[in-house]
Amino acid sequence: xxxxxxxxxxxxxxxxxxxxxxxxxxxxxxxxxxxxxxxxxxxxxxxxxxxxxxxxxxxxxxxxxxxxxxxxxxxxxxxxxxxxxxxxxxxxxxxxxxxxxxxxxxxxxxxxxxxxxxxxxxxxxxxxxxxxxxxxxxxxxxxxxxxxxxxxxxxxxxxxxxxxxxxxxxxxxxxxxxxxxxxxxxxxxxxxxxxxxxxxxxxx
Numbered sequence: 001x002x003x004x005x006x007x008x009x010x011x012x013x014x015x016x017x018x019x020x021x022x023x024x025x026x027x028x029x030x031x032x033x034x035x036x037x038x039x040x041x042x043x044x045x046x047x048x049x050x051x052x053x054x055x056x057x058x059x060x061x062x063x064x065x066x067x068x069x070x071x072x073x074x075x076x077x078x079x080x081x082x083x084x085x086x087x088x089x090x091x092x093x094x095x096x097x098x099x100x101x102x103x104x105x106x107x108x109x110x111x112x113x114x115x116x117x118x119x120x121x122x123x124x125x126x127x128x129x130x131x132x133x134x135x136x137x138x139x140x141x142x143x144x145x146x147x148x149x150x151x152x153x154x155x156x157x158x159x160x161x162x163x164x165x166x167x168x169x170x171x172x173x174x175x176x177x178x179x180x181x182x183x184x185x186x187x188x189x190x191x192x193x194x195x196x197x198x199x200x201x202x203x204x
Contacts, residue, residue, distance in 0.1 A: 012108075020100060023096070038079055045074055045075045049071040097157075098154055105130050155168075
């Protein structure tokens with residue numbers, strides 16, 4: 001079935017795996033670090049609010065403790081809002097990573113596996129079609145060592161998009177930690193479960 005193995009093996013290593021690796025490292029090293037200082041930012045907002053309140057509060061009936069609490073709440077609100085943005089970014093990125101892999105599979109399916117007359121049939125552009133065609137040639141990709149990782153990422157992407165449902169239930173069995181509120185000390189990359197991105201394609 002695979003007539004161009006000498007072309008596809010280096011292509012997958014050079015293009016597909018590198019794309020996923022770059023996606024992951026861009027998130028890890030460029031985007032997520034922009035949130036590293038949100039605790040300091042929240043403290044600055046609290047301090048600035050405290051100074052503002054102290055300058056504008058003229059009534060002797062005002063309790064400074066109330067002002068301090070209000071200023072502190074301003075910082076806390078900011079921290080949780082920005083933390084929510086960070087989590088949303090991680091969620092979208094997890095979904096994007098799976099879609100990138102899915103696009104790569106469909107590209108390979110169209111170029112190498114499907115007959116030229118099938119290459120524009122939209123209903124065939126699915127991972128399940130890719131699996132079915134390989135099974136016809138006695139290749140079961142669900143036995144690959146990377147398949148468990150791929151399944152987890154797929155369930156994760158579906159859970160993010162659709163909330164509760166089959167994917168969320170299956171993912172919860174496998175990774176209940178992903179359904180717990182993250183600690184403020186928790187690593188920002190725990191959403192991906194510590195996956196090495198190249199593992200999604202296994203050993204090619």
